[in-house]
Amino acid sequence: MADAIDIVELGGVKEGDKKKPRSKEKRLDIACQDAKERIHNYNEVALGYSPKEAVAESMRCLECPKPRCMVACPVHIDIPTFIGLISRGKFHEAAEDIHKYNALPAVCGRVCPQENLCEAACIINDTNPHNPIAIGRLERFCADYHFLHSDGEHAAPLKPATGYKVCVIGSGPSGLSCAADLAKMGHKVDLFEALHKPGGVMMYGIPEFRLPKAIVQKEVNYVRSLGVNIECNVVVGRTLPVKEVLDGYDAVYVASGAGYPNMMGIPGENLNGVYSANEFLTRVNLMQAWQEGVAGTPIRRPRRCVVVGAGFTAFDVVRIALRLGAQEARIVYRRSRDEMPGRGEEIEHAEQEGAIITVLTNPVKYLGDENGFVRAVVVQKMELGEPDSSGRRRPIPIKDSEYEIPCDTVVVSIGQTPNVLIPSNMPGLKTRWGSIIQANRETYMTTVPKVFAGGDAITGAATVILATRAGREAARSMDAYLRDPARAWYPPA
Amino acid sequence: MYAITSKRTLAKGVIEMTVQAPRVAAHHKPGQFVIVMSDEHGERIPLTIADSDPQKGEITIVFLEVGKTTIQLGEQFNAGDSLFAVVGPLGTPTHVEKFGTVVVIGGGLGVAPIYPICKGLKEAGNRVVAIVGYRSKDLMFWHDRIASVSDEMLVTTDDGSFGEKGLVTDALAKLHDGGAKMDRIIAIGPPVMMRAVSEKTKDWGVSTWVSLNTIMIDGTGMCGGCRVHIGGETKFVCVDGPDFDAHKVDWGEMFARMKGYAKEERMALEADHKCKLAFEALRR
Numbered sequence: 073m074a075d076a077i078d079i080v081e082l083g084g085v086k087e088g089d090k091k092k093p094r095s096k097e098k099r100l101d102i103a104c105q106d107a108k109e110r111i112h113n114y115n116e117v118a119l120g121y122s123p124k125e126a127v128a129e130s131m132r133c134l135e136c137p138k139p140r141c142m143v144a145c146p147v148h149i150d151i152p153t154f155i156g157l158i159s160r161g162k163f164h165e166a167a168e169d170i171h172k173y174n175a176l177p178a179v180c181g182r183v184c185p186q187e188n189l190c191e192a193a194c195i196i197n198d199t200n201p202h203n204p205i206a207i208g209r210l211e212r213f214c215a216d217y218h219f220l221h222s223d224g225e226h227a228a229p230l231k232p233a234t235g236y237k238v239c240v241i242g243s244g245p246s247g248l249s250c251a252a253d254l255a256k257m258g259h260k261v262d263l264f265e266a267l268h269k270p271g272g273v274m275m276y277g278i279p280e281f282r283l284p285k286a287i288v289q290k291e292v293n294y295v296r297s298l299g300v301n302i303e304c305n306v307v308v309g310r311t312l313p314v315k316e317v318l319d320g321y322d323a324v325y326v327a328s329g330a331g332y333p334n335m336m337g338i339p340g341e342n343l344n345g346v347y348s349a350n351e352f353l354t355r356v357n358l359m360q361a362w363q364e365g366v367a368g369t370p371i372r373r374p375r376r377c378v379v380v381g382a383g384f385t386a387f388d389v390v391r392i393a394l395r396l397g398a399q400e401a402r403i404v405y406r407r408s409r410d411e412m413p414g415r416g417e418e419i420e421h422a423e424q425e426g427a428i429i430t431v432l433t434n435p436v437k438y439l440g441d442e443n444g445f446v447r448a449v450v451v452q453k454m455e456l457g458e459p460d461s462s463g464r465r466r467p468i469p470i471k472d473s474e475y476e477i478p479c480d481t482v483v484v485s486i487g488q489t490p491n492v493l494i495p496s497n498m499p500g501l502k503t504r505w506g507s508i509i510q511a512n513r514e515t516y517m518t519t520v521p522k523v524f525a526g527g528d529a530i531t532g533a534a535t536v537i538l539a540t541r542a543g544r545e546a547a548r549s550m551d552a553y554l555r556d557p558a559r560a561w562y563p564p565a
Numbered sequence: 566m567y568a569i570t571s572k573r574t575l576a577k578g579v580i581e582m583t584v585q586a587p588r589v590a591a592h593h594k595p596g597q598f599v600i601v602m603s604d605e606h607g608e609r610i611p612l613t614i615a616d617s618d619p620q621k622g623e624i625t626i627v628f629l630e631v632g633k634t635t636i637q638l639g640e641q642f643n644a645g646d647s648l649f650a651v652v653g654p655l656g657t658p659t660h661v662e663k664f665g666t667v668v669v670i671g672g673g674l675g676v677a678p679i680y681p682i683c684k685g686l687k688e689a690g691n692r693v694v695a696i697v698g699y700r701s702k703d704l705m706f707w708h709d710r711i712a713s714v715s716d717e718m719l720v721t722t723d724d725g726s727f728g729e730k731g732l733v734t735d736a737l738a739k740l741h742d743g744g745a746k747m748d749r750i751i752a753i754g755p756p757v758m759m760r761a762v763s764e765k766t767k768d769w770g771v772s773t774w775v776s777l778n779t780i781m782i783d784g785t786g787m788c789g790g791c792r793v794h795i796g797g798e799t800k801f802v803c804v805d806g807p808d809f810d811a812h813k814v815d816w817g818e819m820f821a822r823m824k825g826y827a828k829e830e831r832m833a834l835e836a837d838h839k840c841k842l843a844f845e846a847l848r849r
Contacts (some may be wrong), residue, residue, distance in 0.1 A: 155729025305652040351788035368608035370829035
């Protein structure tokens with residue numbers, strides 16, 4: 073870490089000097105690959121701040137004494153402190169400070185919906201509307217800088233070993249965060265992953281151009297450097313029976329995510345060329361099918377692709393379809409633009425890249441050719457009625473409004489639910505709707521003693537940062553439980 | 566890593582491998598499969614576990630060199646090499662209890678996976694009648710092993726070069742027409758064979774089960790690539806199966822889905838010169 077940083081040259085302040093925040097300036101845009109170019113590659117779309125840009129953006133931060141951003145952050149990163157460290161040229165220290173609160177800063181800096189969280193809370197919005205500090209971009213900058221200029225391993229000493237053994241199931245954001253914190257607390261952690269690479273949804277779900285897989289593996293290596301033992305190719309409930317896990321560990325954290333694809337159950341859904349979003353994304357992201365000639369896993373190269381749904385996942389899928397060479401890639405969504413759950417930036421990026429968005433339209437069946445491949449989707453127009461239980465206006469079909477959209481590929485992207493493999497193999501584990509594990513939202517304790525659960529496994533599909541929060545909070549609860557001589561248990565009501 | 570401890574060619578294009586996978590070997594039950602990756606960039610392919618030895622921590626897989634990955638496995642991997650990934654045992658185990666007399670049919674490569682099933686059924690106190698079918702005598706393998714775990718065994722070859730000339734369905738029909746008692750039928754082999762068995766037994770009122778070998782990626786219920794209609798309901802072969810009531814399988818859909826990547830597979834094979842040669846050799 074001996075690299076010299078001339079902070080004055082970069083536009084920051086020397087340590088000890090007074091910072092004069094330039095909060096009235098506009099928020100610094102991040103350089104992006106041009107849309108015409110990027111649809112021909114899988115490189116990251118947002119390119120990240122240079123040190124000079126990061127310092128300039130950090131100099132806008134007031135470093136408030138009562139930071140609202142920190143409250144809004146689900147893991148409560150000490151945002152003013154790390155931004156202050158950037159302003160003073162202490163990039164490594166900034167990264168290490170973030171690591172106290174978040175084991176995955178390079179990931180969260182990229183995929184967190186900051187516009188609804190820390191950045192929405194930034195006080196600068198009050199005086200300089202729409203120009204909050206670009207907290208996410210700064211978080212990403214610190215993490216990337218740290219990875220680039222150090223071995224990215226944990227440097228600080230860990231707490232003395234407690235002698236307790238903990239098992240974490242699933243190496244997605246929740247499992248990794250929980251494992252990292254438990255290891256820092258001095259517990260011996262074994263982390264099991266069913267797939268051949270650790271990272272969970274960050275590996276199979278989020279595409280390379282939004283979250284490079286090399287970055288995910290660096291975050292994983294950081295967690296390994298804390299002493300966490302990660303074993304891949306272990307399906308708990310099959311490779312390792314639940315009973316062995318319960319017998320072999322003092323506590324268990326189930327972070328098996330939400331990996332079971334929802335389908336609509338309409339005619340023709342099993343035709344070739346109709347994918348679940350999970351299958352399409354897994355082929356492209358985890359199995360790297362986009363690397364033709366390198367990867368062994370094939371993917372259908374769509375010409376006309378219809379993506380059903382308008383969440384995060386649907387936008388990832390439509391943008392992949394364009395990169396695979398689709399001449400037409402269309403989102404079909406049953407509600408209107410206002411109800412689309414996808415992130416603003418992703419929707420904008422997708423449209424720049426040529427994605428078509430057809431709203432108030434819902435598939436009713438798929439038509440196949442003589443070989444069993446999809447050739448068209450029959451859709452029906454919708455209108456919005458009264459708000460439903462989600463608070464959004466309910467889509468109502470319009471009679472006799474069906475028409476056909478020709479296509480050779482369909483990706484059904486209407487959400488995921490947790491996998492039933494663990495609940496169905498763990499006697500006494502209560503679930504909601506058959507698969508969502510019931511856990512006490514304060515203690516993360518389930519109905520089975522010594523088994524904790526968190527992340528998408530207890531909520532259904534949500535975000536990386538919420539899964540991370542659950543992992544961290546569960547780690548604290550597990551630590552208290554392990555140190556409690558009575559091993560008191562507070563299951564869900 | 567998963568070390569290959571032995572490899573031999575059982576018949577033309579049919580390879581048997583034993584692989585170190587202690588966790589899999591310790592928990593394997595009949596009817597379950599593993600997902601195998603040859604190298605880091607390889608495909609994840611499902612292969613039925615043909616045998617396991619928990620003491621040695623080994624499993625046995627038998628495969629036919631038919632696609633890009635299986636050809637690569639057969640040509641480039643030998644004892645002493647390691648596979649990048651082996652995960653399992655996956656799938657719901659074959660339902661084993663005392664049924665009475667069970668006819669277990671293995672066709673071609675399907676002879677390997679029926680070995681642990683026959684063994685399990687026999688241990689459960691059933692009378693096991695095995696029917697094993699091959700295209701010709703020189704493609705025969707493991708009939709001796711099947712004989713050791715069955716009470717009666719019939720061998721058929723398409724060309725009559727060994728055993729009875731004809732298909733396994735012919736032998737099955739003969740058995741049935743002769744009044745043989747059968748309380749359950751299990752058939753594993755090429756989909757055409759399994760469908761033929763299913764059609765034959767439909768009117769007999771004998772419960773008939775098949776093991777489907779669809780395309781899969783993760784093998785744990787995540788991708789849904791293996792889905793197929795069973796009794797009008799979509800099921801995932803990897804977790805709900807691979808064993809299903811043959812009379813409920815939507816065979817037309819099953820066949821169509823098997824060909825989902827025929828074009829990509831052909832292109833991949835043609836792109837790879839070495840594979841291309843092997844492919845040509847197999848086609849001849």
